[in-house]
Amino acid sequence: MAARRQIWRPEVSTRLAGNVLVVSLSGRLGEAGARSEPLLAALAGAEPHQAVVVDLSRLDYVSSPGVAHLAAFARTQAERGIPCVWCDLTEAVRISLDLAGTLPEFTLAMSREAAIEAASRSASGSPPSVQ
Secondary structure (H helix, E strand, C coil): CCCCCCCCEEEEEEEEECEEEEEEEEEEEEEEEECCHHHHHCCCCCCCCCCEEEEEEEEEEEEEEHHHHHHHHHHHHHCCCCEEEEEECCCHHEEEEEEHHHHHHEECCHHHHHHHHHHHHHHHCCCCCCC
């Protein structure tokens, strides 16, 4: 009997913090999870006047397809002129992004609060000051 393939889909939650859409991912982001409807809907939820913070503090694993999906989202937001700040990367996720060569595509902040502040400043036309 063939072993069942594990399907990893992250838990996704969203909330608004002023003009910033905060998307939080937790669990594991595998190939199927990168294409999951809740994740796509959450990441597509940013209106042109908003900024986005993606909180990865509870994401403990990301596969190569997951990395590609996150990097594509970061590029799309940049092309649309929507500020996007990523925060609280776990060491495993940071290493995955770094090894894939995509880490420079992300604006990073050390905490959710710093990310919200930087994204909000950027959305209002001020240069982001990420810490």
